[in-house]
Amino acid sequence: MAGPTTAGEATRAVVDLRSDTVTRPTPAMRAAMHAAEVGDDVYGEDSTVAALERRVADDLGFEAGLFVPSGTQGNLCALLAHCQRGDEYLVGMDAHTYKFEGGGAAVLGSIQPQPIVHAADGTLPIDALERARKPEDVHFARTRLLALENTWHGRVLPQDYVIAAAAWARSHGLAVHLDGARLYNAAVAGGVCVRELAVPFDSVSVCLSKGLGAPVGSVLAGSADLVRAARRWRKMLGGGMRQAGVLAAAGLHALDHHVERLADDHARARRLADGLRTIAGIEVTAQHTNMVFIDVPRDRLRALGAHLRAAGVVASIGYLPQVRLVTHLDVDDAGIERAIEAFALFRPRG
Numbered sequence: 001m002a003g004p005t006t007a008g009e010a011t012r013a014v015v016d017l018r019s020d021t022v023t024r025p026t027p028a029m030r031a032a033m034h035a036a037e038v039g040d041d042v043y044g045e046d047s048t049v050a051a052l053e054r055r056v057a058d059d060l061g062f063e064a065g066l067f068v069p070s071g072t073q074g075n076l077c078a079l080l081a082h083c084q085r086g087d088e089y090l091v092g093m094d095a096h097t098y099k100f101e102g103g104g105a106a107v108l109g110s111i112q113p114q115p116i117v118h119a120a121d122g123t124l125p126i127d128a129l130e131r132a133r134k135p136e137d138v139h140f141a142r143t144r145l146l147a148l149e150n151t152w153h154g155r156v157l158p159q160d161y162v163i164a165a166a167a168w169a170r171s172h173g174l175a176v177h178l179d180g181a182r183l184y185n186a187a188v189a190g191g192v193c194v195r196e197l198a199v200p201f202d203s204v205s206v207c208l209s210k211g212l213g214a215p216v217g218s219v220l221a222g223s224a225d226l227v228r229a230a231r232r233w234r235k236m237l238g239g240g241m242r243q244a245g246v247l248a249a250a251g252l253h254a255l256d257h258h259v260e261r262l263a264d265d266h267a268r269a270r271r272l273a274d275g276l277r278t279i280a281g282i283e284v285t286a287q288h289t290n291m292v293f294i295d296v297p298r299d300r301l302r303a304l305g306a307h308l309r310a311a312g313v314v315a316s317i318g319y320l321p322q323v324r325l326v327t328h329l330d331v332d333d334a335g336i337e338r339a340i341e342a343f344a345l346f347r348p349r350g
């Protein structure tokens, strides 16, 4: 699809607030992909993939990294590497790994999830973790791993909680994995480097294809041993890619050029939330980093979706209990104003 060619067309382009996964590679990113040196990465011969894996491992403070096609596969490779058949992992009831990844750890790894109800701030209370952990006994699955998610619904987990939860896990011999799909958003929001947020963990998976704007890819980072095990699982899962340097180049470009600008997405989400708060009938329930959640009466959701679409605005409606709006690289200030205007013009009957 051709990009907008005139200012007029640009204003009419759809404002897609469903997710930060919808970004398209910028011309500069495409140029970096075009210029990438490649080789067969399954033979370990793609220097661009190797550079990306090194780069993310260094950023996060780990020995090694593994480039995978998706965040789902990064988390799954990590779970398979940490846990054996009959093991259990503690995970948030609404965590992506538990709820939105097809139950992969259970289906493919015979790893039992033990879901934990989140506190309002997204944390998994340590007393709830303590109650859920199984003692060594033939009746029980072996509790092996705690998995956290940061950001969670856009929220940055309090780092003192993360440190305490990881220390609790370690004291019981559990490993700790972070689904850090949006960890760069958390770092930018908190004014810290991602390494600081990654320190408490044994493994961290980050997405390049969310707010960072790459078309494809995630990186799982951890110890050399863990990544070696994960690499074997990646191959088994069909994630061994050949001349993947064209994709890795997009990831490297994103890390060089699209990290600091996440602050713009956060500012636009704030502006969007502020604008929506002035509109009667819409309740903004949360705004964190690049996400805004709103409550709209259930019987108006379909009409709202249709109204927004007609106005050239797309939102994630009916997929989560609340309406979710996500800012990203392909939504500018004018797009935010158009979205606010579209919501303001919504006149539900009744």
Ligand SMILES: *Cc1c(COP(=O)(O)O)cnc(C)c1O
Residues within 6 Å of the ligand: 069, 070, 071, 072, 073, 096, 097, 149, 179, 181, 182, 207, 209, 210, 218
């Ligand atoms: C998107 C996402 C993933 C998985 O990413 P995919 O690349 O879509 O498989 C994992 N965790 C969280 C929190 C996510 O938002």
